[in-house]
Amino acid sequence: MNSFGFEYPYLLLLIPFFIICFLKCKAKESAIIFPHLNILKKAGSKKRFLLDFLKLTSVFLLVVALAMPIKIDKSVEIKNYGYDIALAIDASGSMKERGFDPSNPLMDKFNVVKTLIKDFIKKRENDNISLVVFGSFAYTASPLTFNKKVLKKIVDYLNIGIAGQKTAIFDAIAQGVSLLKKGDAKSKILILLTDGIDTASQIPLDVVLRMAKKYNIKIYTIGIGSKRDINMFLLNKIAKESGGKFYFAKNANDLKKVYEDINRLEKSKIRGKDFVKKEQLYPYVLFLSIMFLLFYIYLYGRRGV
Template sequence: MKDFLDRIPSTLSFGGLDFAAPWVLLALLLLPLLWWWRRRRRRGAIVFSRAGVLARGPRAGQGVVRALSALRLIALALCIVALARPRTGARAETSLTEGIDIVIAFDISSSMLAEDFQPNNRLEVAKARIKEFVTNRQSDRIAIVPFAAEALTQVPLTTDYPVVLAAVDAIQSGQLEDGTAIGTAIVTAANRLRSAPGRSRVMILMTDGESNRGAIDPRTAAQAAAQFGIRIYTIGVGTEGMAPVPVGRGLYGLRYENRPVKIDEVLLTDVARTTGGRYFRARDAQALQRIYEQIDRLERTPVKSRTYVRFTEEYRWPLGVALGALALELLLLAWRGPLP
């Protein structure tokens, strides 16, 4: 018996309808036995409820009995179908598309709170550019790596863009120890990309450009990334001149002072050039658009993705009809039911 049950699939599809518990349908095999048993049990019973029906002959009332039996069996069959959990709509589809593996590493240190993009600071501008970039992707796998004095993988490589966008929205400055460890960020992002399938592996590094923490030199990290075929596109976030930069906390929150904007463009250019990428200065939205064009020209490789559609439970329909059949049986039984 166990071997027989093991052969039953966990789900069953029939005419666009899925059953989450198909093994329950085995109970339908008992209905013919129940019908046979009830038929034998009814022999010898008076199958009418009024003495006046006797004049019609010995077969009078048989139609009522058959109707009652049929309604009871229909109700039981539909209850069994409802217990098998019929459902529609939910499915998992595997599609083969062409895409690129991309890791977006962006700075969330306190210096990214500099307000040189009024009314927003650098971090909000960087997040807006990342979300714009993700929204324009179709089949590329995206990962998110925020960094400060350390780096972490917030979202691994995925094509689930709503999850990526929600993660970017949730990231705030102060979640990591303060500082800017560009080398650590490159190594963390490269670890996500080095074993990724396909020929095109891209890292987008967004920072205010001053590496002041971490034991890994950014140029050395870039050389290591290049060995894995990873292209790094660096973006310096910040305007030129002076900008209000947070210098500590006061009675009413962060205290700002006007200080020179310092972006190590030489470092970011070297990192990008070492890996065959490019450096961009994010003074406006056009900087990221140029990155789109660069990435879209890269060689794409087949990527498998799975799409999940939510199930719609349909048990209410057979259950409702079953209750209707039972109600009809009770009405018929009260009107012209047989007497045992």
């Protein structure tokens, strides 16, 4: 999106002073006695108007040039760097279990996870992130976006059971892949977090793995809570076959370390940050000012001819 501005806009305040000076500070010239003055005025009025116009325009453009006009392009992005990330969060009924965070035993697992995910989102400021929530079914809570403030607000509004009480892990992976395949980044990762086993998916495991491989998407799987409640073999298989990694987090401290490890492994370069491209316009304005001034000097020199 293009817009216009000035590097030194305060210099434009000089324009009113020049106008006042032009109106009040008339140059005194030697008097000429002419018997038919009205005829002379008519002959010179048009030329005087043109001279005044050229002089004022030249001064006006000169002041504008001094104010350094610029064209600002805010639509330019750095491409082909960084990551497209899909966060898949388990919101099934089992996530209401408490005691996952030793420092806050009354907080349920889901709210602990929400806090850590928001912190992870904050650290990935140069990445394009989407959000998938799953329970009995999987749905897109947010498409790929750079707007981290909005994304964190969406996380705040999520609740346990919002997608049903069961667990559809494979459907969540498929939903994440469908979001990531639309992204432009060369590096794409899906981070799936669950505290249970798949009990509700409609899409088979081999299908979602083929989808992930087709679009070169790494899957990081995270099992939280108790080992007896998750299928560690399955989560490890998903991660290994997609080029990702499997993690197990017994408590909140472990989970925090997991996200920190993923953040280190998949460190992003600067990508997608809007930057302001400025084009200096003052040479064109200054050129016009000089042209008007030269034309003024030419006509002023010929006024007696």
